[in-house]
Amino acid sequence: MELFLxxxxxxxxxxxxxxxxxxxxxxxxxxxxxxxxVVFDDPYDPVIAGLVAAQDSALPAMERVRRGLLAAWSAMxxxxxxxxxxxIGLIAGHPRLxxxxxxxxxxxxxxxxxxxxxxxxxRLEARVAAGSCLGGVTAALLDWAAEPDGQDLRERMGAALxxxxxxxxxxxxxxxxxxxx
Amino acid sequence: MELFLxxxxxxxxxxxxxxxxxxxxxxxxxxxxxxxxVVFDDPYDPVIAGLVAAQDSALPAMERVRRGLLAAWSAMxxxxxxxxxxxIGLIAGHPRLxxxxxxxxxxxxxxxxxxxxxxxxxRLEARVAAGSCLGGVTAALLDWAAEPDGQDLRERMGAALxxxxxxxxxxxxxxxxxxxx
DNA sequence: GGCCAAAATGTTAGTCTCTAACATTTAGGC
DNA sequence: GCCTAAATGTTAGAGACTAACATTTTGGCC
Numbered sequence: 001m002e003l004f005l006x007x008x009x010x011x012x013x014x015x016x017x018x019x020x021x022x023x024x025x026x027x028x029x030x031x032x033x034x035x036x037x038v039v040f041d042d043p044y045d046p047v048i049a050g051l052v053a054a055q056d057s058a059l060p061a062m063e064r065v066r067r068g069l070l071a072a073w074s075a076m077x078x079x080x081x082x083x084x085x086x087x088i089g090l091i092a093g094h095p096r097l098x099x100x101x102x103x104x105x106x107x108x109x110x111x112x113x114x115x116x117x118x119x120x121x122x123r124l125e126a127r128v129a130a131g132s133c134l135g136g137v138t139a140a141l142l143d144w145a146a147e148p149d150g151q152d153l154r155e156r157m158g159a160a161l162x163x164x165x166x167x168x169x170x171x172x173x174x175x176x177x178x179x180x181x
Numbered sequence: 182m183e184l185f186l187x188x189x190x191x192x193x194x195x196x197x198x199x200x201x202x203x204x205x206x207x208x209x210x211x212x213x214x215x216x217x218x219v220v221f222d223d224p225y226d227p228v229i230a231g232l233v234a235a236q237d238s239a240l241p242a243m244e245r246v247r248r249g250l251l252a253a254w255s256a257m258x259x260x261x262x263x264x265x266x267x268x269i270g271l272i273a274g275h276p277r278l279x280x281x282x283x284x285x286x287x288x289x290x291x292x293x294x295x296x297x298x299x300x301x302x303x304r305l306e307a308r309v310a311a312g313s314c315l316g317g318v319t320a321a322l323l324d325w326a327a328e329p330d331g332q333d334l335r336e337r338m339g340a341a342l343x344x345x346x347x348x349x350x351x352x353x354x355x356x357x358x359x360x361x362x
Numbered sequence: 363g364g365c366c367a368a369a370a371t372g373t374t375a376g377t378c379t380c381t382a383a384c385a386t387t388t389a390g391g392c
Numbered sequence: 393g394c395c396t397a398a399a400t401g402t403t404a405g406a407g408a409c410t411a412a413c414a415t416t417t418t419g420g421c422c
Contacts, residue, residue, distance in 0.1 A: 013377090013378065013379085014378080014379070014380090015378085021402080023401095024401055024402080025379095025380090025401095026305070026381095026400075026401065026402080027399080027400055027401075028401080029379085029380065030400080033380090033381070034380080035377080035378095035380090061270015062344070062345065073291070087223055095284050095287070096284070098283070098284070098287060099280040099281055099283050099284045099287075099359045100280055101278045101283075102279070102283040103276050103277070103279070103280040106276070106279060107279075107410070109215065109320065121220075121326075123324070124321065124324060124337075124340065124341065124344070125344050125369080127316075127320040127323075127324045128317045128321050128341045128344045128345060129318055129344070130320065131268050131316040131317050131318075131321070132316045132317030132320070132321025132345050133313065133321060135312040135313045135314070135315055135317065135319070136309045136310075136312050136313030136316065137312075138312060138316070139290060139308040139309055139311065139312025139313070140305065140308060140309050140312070142308075143305060143308045147298060156305075159305065160305065160309045163242075163243070163244065163306050163309045163310070164309060165304070194367055194406090194407065194408085195407080195408070195409090196407085204371080204372095205371070205372050206372095206409090207371075207372065207373080207375080207407095207410095208370080208372075208407065210408085210410080211370080211371080214407090214409095215408080215409080216407095216408070
């Protein structure tokens with residue numbers, strides 16, 4: 001990460017990484033399947049899926065995912081914002097890496113869909129809800145990283161999820177429930 | 182595409198592609214920046230952005246994007262479903278290619294954001310709305326390609342966008358408007 | 363038809379990521 | 393102190409992509 005941040009991702013070869021780590025190239029690839037994978041490490045998926053599954057099953061799928069993500073972001077310890085911003089900034093500035101975020105999201109999406117379908121939600125509805133919510137938070141995340149000023153990350157995520165709860169958050173606490181299953 | 186579909190993407194080298202096209206490797210790379218790029222060609226972005234911009238600016242951003250996408254999918258001529266399904270299926274079955282869809286979506290997202298911000302929507306709201314809606318339709322698209330049975334694509338997209346209009350489509354024609362700008 | 367500039371294509375050599383096969387070292391249990 | 397297993401190293405190579413330079417093809421113009 002130091003090398004990536006100082007000279008850029010493409011300008012850093014794995015030979016350099018290996019040398020900096022006092023290790024052979026081969027060893028590098030035994031620890032990281034690809035050079036890209038150095039940048040990605042999100043062990044939060046199971047937590048998120050659990051929190052989504054824990055939401056009131058009477059709510060529409062979209063709302064359950066939304067609230068689950070909200071709960072997840074509130075609960076996360078997370079490293080210092082500046083480190084995260086550096087990393088996300090690096091990713092956001094590099095199309096191929098940015099696409100890689102979605103390779104992660106796809107896994108998260110699959111977990112969420114499984115959790116939802118397990119509690120009686122239709123498959124398409126589950127996919128759309130998961131995909132839509134993840135799309136929203138990811139857009140907000142990339143937008144956050146692009147800003148130099150720097151609002152608090154958790155606040156930002158809360159704001160984004162609130163926006164998706166529009167219009168007027170009719171499904172807020174005690175709000176309308178479309179249909180029970 | 183023939184080679185990809187018959188032998189798989191990774192199993193097809195650009196040397197083979199070049200040979201099949203009676204052309205040198207170098208020439209291949211002059212027409213396609215990467216091997217991956219052969220699979221992606223979506224010239225629909227400007228249309229979508231235009232239709233989103235055309236929606237009633239009194240509606241919340243999320244709803245405008247949703248309706249714009251709906252209009253876009255209804256208006257599209259689009260090639261035969263089977264060809265599209267083959268292509269999307271190829272992409273969906275290959276994590277790196279699937280991630281590539283998002284490299285496209287990012288461009289679309291940027292266009293949508295520009296269109297929305299141009300009509301007075303706050304940046305974060307625009308980003309979240311665009312990201313969320315694109316996330317939903319993309320999830321539905323990949324889900325559609327995974328199914329062998331085969332519902333009509335346009336129908337499927339309509340269904341997905343309707344799901345995102347939840348709960349109860351309170352912003353449906355004549356519905357509640359949260360705030361005007 | 364013949365000429366000429368510009369565009370498209372080819373050739374070669376090289377860099378970089380990543381893999382396979384095999385040799386070597388290191389670590390930990392008995 | 394030995395012996396197995398894990399971790400690491402070495403070498404060779406495939407495959408995507410690039411740079412530099414030579415060659416052909418194309419299309420307008422006289």
